Amino acid sequence: MAIPADTKWKDMPLGGMVPEPGTSEEYQTGTWRTFRPVLDTDKCISCLTCWILCPDSAIIVEDSKVTGINYKHCKGCGICARACPDKVKAITMKLESEFND
Amino acid sequence: MAEKVALTGNDAAATAFKQVNPDVAAVYPITPQTELMQLFAGFVADGLVDTELVAVESEHSAMSAAVGASAAGARVFTATSSQGLALMWEIVYIAASLRLPIVMATVNRALSGPINIHCDHSDSMGARDSGWIQIFSENAQEVYDNIFQAFRIAEDHNVLVPVMVTLDGFILSHTMETLELLPDDVVKEFVGEFEPATNLLEVKNPVKIGPLHLTDFYFETKRAQVEAMERARGAILDVADEWEKLSGRKYGYFDEYRLDDADVAVVVLGSAAGTAKDACDQMRDEGVKAGVLKLRVFRPFPGKEITTALRHLKAVGVMDRSCSFGLEGGPLFNEIRAAAYDTDLKLTGQIYGLGGRDVTIDHIKSIYAELGKVAESGRIDPLTWFVGVRD
Ligand code: SF4
Ligand code: SF4
Numbered sequence: 001m002a003i004p005a006d007t008k009w010k011d012m013p014l015g016g017m018v019p020e021p022g023t024s025e026e027y028q029t030g031t032w033r034t035f036r037p038v039l040d041t042d043k044c045i046s047c048l049t050c051w052i053l054c055p056d057s058a059i060i061v062e063d064s065k066v067t068g069i070n071y072k073h074c075k076g077c078g079i080c081a082r083a084c085p086d087k088v089k090a091i092t093m094k095l096e097s098e099f100n101d
Numbered sequence: 102m103a104e105k106v107a108l109t110g111n112d113a114a115a116t117a118f119k120q121v122n123p124d125v126a127a128v129y130p131i132t133p134q135t136e137l138m139q140l141f142a143g144f145v146a147d148g149l150v151d152t153e154l155v156a157v158e159s160e161h162s163a164m165s166a167a168v169g170a171s172a173a174g175a176r177v178f179t180a181t182s183s184q185g186l187a188l189m190w191e192i193v194y195i196a197a198s199l200r201l202p203i204v205m206a207t208v209n210r211a212l213s214g215p216i217n218i219h220c221d222h223s224d225s226m227g228a229r230d231s232g233w234i235q236i237f238s239e240n241a242q243e244v245y246d247n248i249f250q251a252f253r254i255a256e257d258h259n260v261l262v263p264v265m266v267t268l269d270g271f272i273l274s275h276t277m278e279t280l281e282l283l284p285d286d287v288v289k290e291f292v293g294e295f296e297p298a299t300n301l302l303e304v305k306n307p308v309k310i311g312p313l314h315l316t317d318f319y320f321e322t323k324r325a326q327v328e329a330m331e332r333a334r335g336a337i338l339d340v341a342d343e344w345e346k347l348s349g350r351k352y353g354y355f356d357e358y359r360l361d362d363a364d365v366a367v368v369v370l371g372s373a374a375g376t377a378k379d380a381c382d383q384m385r386d387e388g389v390k391a392g393v394l395k396l397r398v399f400r401p402f403p404g405k406e407i408t409t410a411l412r413h414l415k416a417v418g419v420m421d422r423s424c425s426f427g428l429e430g431g432p433l434f435n436e437i438r439a440a441a442y443d444t445d446l447k448l449t450g451q452i453y454g455l456g457g458r459d460v461t462i463d464h465i466k467s468i469y470a471e472l473g474k475v476a477e478s479g480r481i482d483p484l485t486w487f488v489g490v491r492d
Pocket of ligand 1: 037053054055056057058059069073074075076077078079080081
């Protein structure tokens with residue numbers, strides 16, 4: 001578990017360390033996004049280029065197939081859309097303001 | 102039992118580090134510290150210690166290596182001077198905020214510019230708010246004794262704050278003095294086994310050291326760091342008591358010399374305390390009730406205790422071997438003045454010895470003479486002045 005946001009100074013871990021692994025999963029970097037990558041699964045050939053290059057491990061892969069994007073952690077950098085092969089172009093970057101969720 | 106030897110200050114420090122036998126030493130040369138680590142490297146080469154000597158490419162890397170090794174659970178030390186400390190700067194703060202009990206010998210040397218290799222305290226004073234405990238030494242014996250105590254204070258699990266032990270460049274580092282060494286087994290027992298509080302190599306309990314703290318956690322982590330420094334106050338005295346039992350030498354936050362019945366006194370850090378005591382004796386011979394307060398611990402700052410020790414004096418001169426530009430008087434003067442704010446203490450400040458300028462008995466007697474005037478008239482004018490500069 002990440003350190004709760006209301007932790008008092010006396011209860012802080014020594015030197016501000018994070019006392020357990022894997023806590024970045026709880027940190028929702030997706031809130032930083034200006035552009036949202038939208039995946040067209042019909043076009044996608046699951047070459048996994050985007051999965052290799054995504055700096056936030058936000059490309060969801062099931063059974064070696066790209067099935068979606070984890071919007072809790074995707075920061076909207078656009079690397080996936082750029083790297084997707086020219087003949088495929090299965091990912092489009094759209095302004096977050098175009099969405100209501 | 103204790104063995105009497107003649108060593109330079111650098112050798113006394115290197116010998117203390119040898120007897121501690123730390124796990125890791127991060128090494129980069131800089132005058133006047135170079136000899137210290139060179140001697141220690143000799144101990145490593147001769148197989149007298151088990152220490153992993155990491156020769157790095159800069160002081161920034163030296164402190165970075167010290168931080169990495171300490172975070173991994175090793176007992177670590179390093180040493181530097183002047184520009185080296187300046188180059189370490191950002192990692193010096195990080196070591197303290199990560200609460201890593203690193204011990205560093207700082208061989209005091211003036212900061213450039215103009216470039217200079219001789220003693221003043223501008224290097225240590227610049228780091229006074231870095232979060233390190235700072236312990237000053239008057240002579241080689243104190244350097245030796247302070248290093249063992251530094252490990253104990255830093256590594257106390259209630260403290261976990263890095264410690265800087267200072268020695269005046271050349272005046273102590275390169276001057277041979279007699280001192281008493283304690284036997285290896287005695288100091289080994291005093292320092293004890295290192296029990297790390299952080300261990301990056303503990304695979305069963307992985308932790309992340311040094312994560313980003315933004316507006317959400319930075320303040321709480323800093324507040325905890327302030328508290329750790331407060332807890333160091335008790336640890337410093339407890340460790341000093343234990344050391345006294347072993348060595349017969351008494352340590353505290355400061356040392357009072359002929360202060361009990363004194364009318365006038367100087368407060369001084371480092372090797373100039375020896376000169377001040379000689380000046381004090383001569384003043385006593387001339388019928389002036391002079392005294393000396395030699396400050397040993399600058400961080401945490403023992404403001405209350407200093408004020409109490411000085412409270413009966415008619416006038417006090419606080420001697421700074423560094424200056425603070427745009428502020429009248431040096432850091433030691435201003436901190437004691439702040440601590441004495443609610444008292445009637447008559448305090449003056451003197452800046453002396455910058456860039457290794459010699460400070461003589463006559464210089465300090467001239468300060469006592471000025472203090473005599475303050476004591477007599479009750480008037481402070483001037484508040485601060487320079488001692489030993491051509492004007
Ligand atoms: S936009 Fe960037 S962060 Fe988001 S899925 Fe694509 S590569 Fe990953
Ligand atoms: S790069 Fe394009 S085609 Fe390849 S897996 Fe990603 S979305 Fe699909």
